[in-house]
Amino acid sequence: MRTVLITGSQGFIGGYLKETLQDDYSTIGTSRQEGFDITDFQSLKNIDQKIDIIIHSAATMSNSFEESFLVNALGTLNICKYAKKHQVEHLILISSLSIFDTPDNEYFNNYSKTKKESELIASSYCEDNNIKLSILRLAQVYDEQRIAQKNQQMLYYFIDTIKEQGKISLFGKKNPLRNYIHIEYVASVIKEVLQQSKTGTWNILEEKNHSIAEIAYMLFDILQKQPNIISLRDKADIPSVHIPHTNIYKSTTISSISLYEGLKRILNHDK
Numbered sequence: 001m002r003t004v005l006i007t008g009s010q011g012f013i014g015g016y017l018k019e020t021l022q023d024d025y026s027t028i029g030t031s032r033q034e035g036f037d038i039t040d041f042q043s044l045k046n047i048d049q050k051i052d053i054i055i056h057s058a059a060t061m062s063n064s065f066e067e068s069f070l071v072n073a074l075g076t077l078n079i080c081k082y083a084k085k086h087q088v089e090h091l092i093l094i095s096s097l098s099i100f101d102t103p104d105n106e107y108f109n110n111y112s113k114t115k116k117e118s119e120l121i122a123s124s125y126c127e128d129n130n131i132k133l134s135i136l137r138l139a140q141v142y143d144e145q146r147i148a149q150k151n152q153q154m155l156y157y158f159i160d161t162i163k164e165q166g167k168i169s170l171f172g173k174k175n176p177l178r179n180y181i182h183i184e185y186v187a188s189v190i191k192e193v194l195q196q197s198k199t200g201t202w203n204i205l206e207e208k209n210h211s212i213a214e215i216a217y218m219l220f221d222i223l224q225k226q227p228n229i230i231s232l233r234d235k236a237d238i239p240s241v242h243i244p245h246t247n248i249y250k251s252t253t254i255s256s257i258s259l260y261e262g263l264k265r266i267l268n269h270d271k
Contacts, residue, residue: 001026004194005051005088007038007079008058012147013094013138013186017055020187025194031058038075044082053194054083056122057094061151065110072114073121080125090132092193093122097137097179097203097242105242119201134193135201139179139243141186142262144269148183154238155180155215159266162219167228170212172237177209179243182257182265189249202249206256209243218260222267 002025008014009029018029028049030036037043038058056079060071076093083091098107099116119135126133142148142155149156155178161168181204189204210218213229220227 002052003028003049004053004055005030005047006055006057007031007036007075008056010034011057012143012151013141013183014055014057015147016143016183017057017187017190021191021194024191025053038078039070041078041081044078047082051083051086051088053090053092054079054088055092055094055190059094059111059115059118061111063110065114068110068114069117072111073117076118077121077125080122080129080131083131084125084129088131090134090194090197090199091122091126092134092136092190093118095119095135095137097139097205097244099137100242100244102242104240106239107241123201132197132199134199136186136189136193136249137201137203138186139181139203139205140241141183142180142266143183144262144265146266146269152180156266158215158219159263162216162225163223163267163270166225167230168216169230169232170216170238171232171235173233174237174240175211175213176238176240177211177243178215178241179205179209180259180262181206182262185254185256188254189251192251192254201247203244203247204249205243206259208258210259212238215259215263218263222260222264 004025005028006014006018007030009018010031010033018027062068096115098112142152
């Protein structure tokens with residue numbers, strides 16, 4: 001059984017992966033809570049098992065550029081150095097669709113800039129040192145247990161507001177698109193990448209994009225409520241996100257979970 005090191009194992013994605021992969025792999029988690037700090041290379045020396053694969057999911061969404069750079073960029077360099085020193089065969093870097101510096105990405109911030117830098121660091125380092133690398137750029141990840149609620153506030157706000165009040169207000173003149181992926185699909189992709197030793201860079205999305213209004217209508221339909229959407233066009237527009245149309249991860253064996261199905265799961269879990 002191969003051993004997989006998962007950084008950020010106390011976080012939403014890392015924690016889910018650690019639990020999901022443990023039937024097929026020996027999983028080890030690292031986090032600051034467990035005494036491991038990826039910004040300090042020396043703290044990684046306390047990992048006392050032979051590691052075959054690293055899934056690097058540790059990151060920060062801090063507003064501080066300095067903190068973001070230390071964790072997201074320097075932290076990735078330290079993980080790459082560890083992989084070289086200990087002859088790790090495969091590194092999987094969990095990245096984000098927010099790394100695209102495009103006019104329609106109104107979320108290009110310090111997190112995005114330093115995650116983009118982390119991709120460049122990992123790509124160059126792994127190429128120079130013959131380490132297999134997979135970069136997975138995730139769309140907005142959610143779950144029915146609401147662990148992701150802190151980072152996906154708008155989605156859960158829509159759910160709770162429509163469920164409790166039977167109406168929703170949409171701000172601005174735009175109707176921007178969103179793409180939400182269920183954490184279960186993320187884990188399925190990573191399992192497939194591991195099992196098939198796939199290398200490359202992919203954008204991980206649900207098969208369909210949905211406008212903000214479409215998401216509201218889906219919730220009204222699932223809840224069997226008469227749609228009641230108030231348009232407040234004088235308010236500031238809801239920011240747009242960049243959703244790429246190329247380099248999408250495709251599989252012949254697994255499919256993404258539709259947002260409609262995912263919303264039903266959340267509402268059923270809430271009962």
